Amino acid sequence: MKRQYYISDDLNDLKVMQNELEDKGLSTPQLHVLSENDAEVEKHHLHAIESVLKKDVVRSTEMGAVVGAVAAALVLILAYSMQWHLTAAGWIPFGFLAxxxxxxxxxxxGLxxxxxxxxxxxxxxxxxxxxKHVFFVDATEQQMEIVEQVASQHPNLKLAGNGESPPEWxxxxxxxxxxFMKVMP
Known part of the structure; x- marks a missing residue:
């Protein structure tokens, strides 16, 4: 999948574009609006970015976990190399520390x-x-033609580049x- 970013200052135009893209087969999870004015985005029934995703929490947490895994491995390697695990307590305190x-x-x-x-x-x-507001679309290669066609019909929309997209799955x-949630009572 590819991600394309568009800039606009008109939420009504973005709502029209979102509806056109949904009518042509794109789904709501593929369409997002990033804005400082979440209340207006919500009022226009646009698919806003969740607050937590506006921050770098996910990436920083992953990086913290990698650093933690390396540090934990170092604790266990140190305990093994110094033969501290041969004491009466065994591996338990080192496992807890790791x-x-x-x-x-x-x-x-995460913090x-x-x-x-x-x-x-x-x-x-x-x-x-x-x-301004950033409208971005995650689309497959086949859908990208549709996105570009719809975007060309909105003169106030400015292409702002490409970015990382989540996997299609x-x-x-x-x-x-x-x-599933629509089916649930």
């Missing part, structure tokens, strides 16, 4: 990520502060989940 280090580093990574904007959206921060699972 788990605590892994947990702490993961948690700390750092809460304070930073999402690395994918940093490039748009100035525009967002000016009151993630979008399809979101579609399935949404379909």
């Amino acid at each position: 788990a605590a280090i892994l947990g702490f580093c993961t948690w700390e990574g 750092i990520g809460i304070q930073r904007p999402n690395y994918q959206f940093k490039q748009f921060q100035k525009l967002l502060n000016q009151g 993630v979008v399809k699972s979101q579609d399935k989940f949404n379909d």
Whole structure:
């Protein structure tokens, strides 16, 4: 899948574009609006970015977990190489210490990520502060032609580039989940 970013200052135009794309087969999890004015985005019934995804929590937590895993492995390697595991307590205290280090580093990574904007959206921060909105579409190669055709019919929309897109299976699972939730009473 590919992600294309578009800039606009007109939420009504974005709503029209979202409806046109949905009418042509794209699903709601493929369409997102990033804005500083979440209340207006919600009022226009646009698919807004969740607050947690505006921050770099996920990526920073993953990085913290990697650092924690390395540190935990070092604790276990040190215990083995110094033969501390041969004491009466055995591996238990070192296992607990390794788990605590892994947990702490993961948690700390998340806390750092809460304070930073999402690395994918940093490039748009100035525009967002000016009151503009970023509309982005995650589409397959076949759907990208549809996206470009619909976008060309909106003169106030400006192409702002490409970015990382989630895997297609993630979008399809979101579609399935949404379909399931519609069926539930």
